[in-house]
Amino acid sequence: MANHLFFPLLVPLVSAVLATLVSQRRVIARSIALAAVLFNLGYSIWLLLAVGATGRMVTQADDFAAPFGISLVADGLSAIMLALTSVMMLVTMLYSFSTVSPYRERYYYYPLLLLLLFGCGGAFLTGDLFNLYVWFEVLLVASFGLITLGGERGQLEGGLKYVVLNLLGSTSFLVGAGLLYGVAGTLNMAHLSERLGTLEHSGIVTAVAGFFLFAYSSKAGLAPLFFWLPASYHTPSIAVTALFGGLLSKVGIYALYRVFGTVFQRELAWLAPLILLVAGVTMVVGVIGAMAQVNVRRILAFHIVSQMGYMAMGLGLAGTVGLAAGILFMAHNIVVKTALFLIGGTAEHLSGTGELKQMGGMARREPILAGLWLLASFSLAGLPPLSGFFGKLGLIQVGLEQGQWLMVGVAAAVSLFTLFSMLKIWNEVFWKKAYVDQTGMPRASALLLAPSALLVALSIAIGFGASPVLNYSRYSAEQVFNTQRLVQDVCGSAGCEAVTSTAN
Amino acid sequence: MYESMILRTIARLMLPLLLLLSLFMVVRGHHLPGGGFVGGLLAAAAIILQIVAFGPDYAREIVPINYLRLAAIGIGSATCWGLLALLQGEPFMAARWLDTAIPGIGKLGTPVMFDVGVYLTVIGVTTQLALVLAEEPTLYPLRRPPPRTEPVAPEA
Numbered sequence: 001m002a003n004h005l006f007f008p009l010l011v012p013l014v015s016a017v018l019a020t021l022v023s024q025r026r027v028i029a030r031s032i033a034l035a036a037v038l039f040n041l042g043y044s045i046w047l048l049l050a051v052g053a054t055g056r057m058v059t060q061a062d063d064f065a066a067p068f069g070i071s072l073v074a075d076g077l078s079a080i081m082l083a084l085t086s087v088m089m090l091v092t093m094l095y096s097f098s099t100v101s102p103y104r105e106r107y108y109y110y111p112l113l114l115l116l117l118f119g120c121g122g123a124f125l126t127g128d129l130f131n132l133y134v135w136f137e138v139l140l141v142a143s144f145g146l147i148t149l150g151g152e153r154g155q156l157e158g159g160l161k162y163v164v165l166n167l168l169g170s171t172s173f174l175v176g177a178g179l180l181y182g183v184a185g186t187l188n189m190a191h192l193s194e195r196l197g198t199l200e201h202s203g204i205v206t207a208v209a210g211f212f213l214f215a216y217s218s219k220a221g222l223a224p225l226f227f228w229l230p231a232s233y234h235t236p237s238i239a240v241t242a243l244f245g246g247l248l249s250k251v252g253i254y255a256l257y258r259v260f261g262t263v264f265q266r267e268l269a270w271l272a273p274l275i276l277l278v279a280g281v282t283m284v285v286g287v288i289g290a291m292a293q294v295n296v297r298r299i300l301a302f303h304i305v306s307q308m309g310y311m312a313m314g315l316g317l318a319g320t321v322g323l324a325a326g327i328l329f330m331a332h333n334i335v336v337k338t339a340l341f342l343i344g345g346t347a348e349h350l351s352g353t354g355e356l357k358q359m360g361g362m363a364r365r366e367p368i369l370a371g372l373w374l375l376a377s378f379s380l381a382g383l384p385p386l387s388g389f390f391g392k393l394g395l396i397q398v399g400l401e402q403g404q405w406l407m408v409g410v411a412a413a414v415s416l417f418t419l420f421s422m423l424k425i426w427n428e429v430f431w432k433k434a435y436v437d438q439t440g441m442p443r444a445s446a447l448l449l450a451p452s453a454l455l456v457a458l459s460i461a462i463g464f465g466a467s468p469v470l471n472y473s474r475y476s477a478e479q480v481f482n483t484q485r486l487v488q489d490v491c492g493s494a495g496c497e498a499v500t501s502t503a504n
Numbered sequence: 505m506y507e508s509m510i511l512r513t514i515a516r517l518m519l520p521l522l523l524l525l526s527l528f529m530v531v532r533g534h535h536l537p538g539g540g541f542v543g544g545l546l547a548a549a550a551i552i553l554q555i556v557a558f559g560p561d562y563a564r565e566i567v568p569i570n571y572l573r574l575a576a577i578g579i580g581s582a583t584c585w586g587l588l589a590l591l592q593g594e595p596f597m598a599a600r601w602l603d604t605a606i607p608g609i610g611k612l613g614t615p616v617m618f619d620v621g622v623y624l625t626v627i628g629v630t631t632q633l634a635l636v637l638a639e640e641p642t643l644y645p646l647r648r649p650p651p652r653t654e655p656v657a658p659e660a
Contacts, residue, residue: 001595003590003593003594003595003596006590006595006596010583010587010590010596013579013583014580014583014584017576017577017579017580017583018580020572020573020576021573021576021577059595060595061595061596061597062595062596062597062598062599063594063595063598111576
């Protein structure tokens with residue numbers, strides 16, 4: 001029993017409570033939040049190494065035996081996501097210290113961030129489908145708070161779209177979970193993966209899988225359900241946008257990987273062509289949508305959508321190697337996307353506007369910021385030796401092996417258009433002459449630059465250390481697909497069915 | 505707020521009764537129907553009744569609590585009772601019970617205390633929601649809007 005798996009959930013929860021109680025004292029609230037995030041970072045790095053060394057870790061809340069109680073399961077994919085969550089939370093928190101207004105800080109900004117950390121941690125660690133739904137709700141409620149915090153007109157408009165379309169996805173999730181419970185009589189993922197193979201009426205399971213596909217696709221922002229994402233992500237404060245764009249949208253992809261890789265394996269074989277189609281359309285629509293935009297954060301928001309297509313492609317290639325490439329790409333994308341939002345956001349913060357036309361001259365004024373932008377955007381587009389190259393290389397290699405020529409062509413072409421969009425921002429924000437007199441413009445402090453520099457360094461590190469990272473993601477993908485081992489780890493060597501039959 | 509004598513008389517009488525009933529529900533709730541959530545709703549209903557009958561200002565005056573803090577304290581204490589087992593090397597939320605029953609209350613243990621945390625949280629969140637809605641100045645009839653002195657500007 002790995003009881004320590006509760007700590008990355010309880011520490012953010014308790015510190016959220018404490019930060020709420022002292023929310024009027026900003027320094028104390030900041031210290032509490034920072035301490036909690038640092039704890040989670042340390043823990044998740046340890047977990048990453050420990051899971052890599054010894055394999056999956058499992059614990060049951062209140063000691064109830066596995067298919068009856070609430071299981072927490074940490075495998076490679078969970079550990080990767082947990083570690084990335086902590087890193088992203090750390091950089092956005094550092095960034096918030098210098099950019100978020102004191103007014104918002106006092107209105108429970110840090111408690112909301114900590115609750116978001118709590119919800120993400122739970123979603124990545126749970127081994128139960130209904131609990132996954134509950135964790136989604138926890139992190140969504142926290143994100144509703146963060147996206148509307150401040151109550152500006154644009155925020156409320158964006159927040160409304162965000163709330164309504166996410167609740168639609170949640171409803172579909174809940175309907176799917178209810179139907180699945182009716183069909184299989186369990187919602188423990190290990191037990192489900194064991195039981196679904198033995199069901200007589202497997203047709204209905206395919207239909208239920210459709211509900212889950214709809215729910216997670218809408219949360220991940222895959223075509224044609226992505227509209228809420230570019231409509232809302234540019235409205236809150238920059239740190240929140242970076243966190244949402246980098247991390248939060250990937251929780252949907254994580255759920256797709258987890259649920260379709262473990263529970264709906266047979267349905268995945270059926271749905272793979274559809275997922276590939278959706279992935280291709282998402283890539284193209286996102287990148288074309290970005291071309292029409294003239295606002296830094298809106299362009300980046302459309303690119304989130306486009307990149308989601310690559311991650312869905314990893315799932316659509318329906319196999320361990322495809323999923324491994326998808327996981328690697330997701331890890332890279334979380335880092336780079338957050339970095340781009342932070343860098344673009346810093347330029348916006350300094351210029352006082354995010355409209356491309358009114359910006360400019362940033363390369364001469366802030367050369368470090370410009371350099372970071374170039375590195376991050378090349379990484380997003382996939383130039384070697386940065387992390388994006390290996391992410392895309394993996395996906396394209398697997399696609400070629402499977403003879404998905406069209407998909408590979410689309411993925412490669414979209415990379416070029418991504419580079420085009422990034423260079424558009426480069427030209428408008430950094431390279432061209434300043435649009436207005438910049439003498440009164442504030443300089444970027446070290447605190448503004450450090451978070452994005454950290455992330456760009458991480459992206460370069462992933463690029464140079466691609467081989468261990470790729471090995472780890474292959475190891476995680478094998479763990480996701482190996483349901484026999486999952487059942488043994490969660491329910492004991494006899495399997496979940498044995499536990500339930502002795503209980504009867 | 506409604507200026508109804510019947511409602512106000514009843515509301516005044518019901519406040520202590522509902523609060524007592526809510527406490528009863530919490531204590532009874534571990535083995536029988538009831539529990540922290542229902543108890544919390546009952547206690548919140550007692551306060552919301554005052555909001556409806558006398559208005560939000562009066563309700564804040566007679567129960568001077570920061571409800572958001574109350575909710576936070578509730579969540580914090582509920583978590584701490586679950587932590588007890590975790591710190592002794594067992595999974596989170598594993599139950600701990602006192603050996604002897606307390607007369608009038610029954611056996612006490614961490615699940616009951618967890619329920620008390622839920623009770624506080626539900627009171628805090630429900631009442632806070634009701635108060636925020638009631639204090640919204642345009643929401644008639646819970647509170648009359650201040651009389652408009654300036655002419656209304658045409659919509660842009």
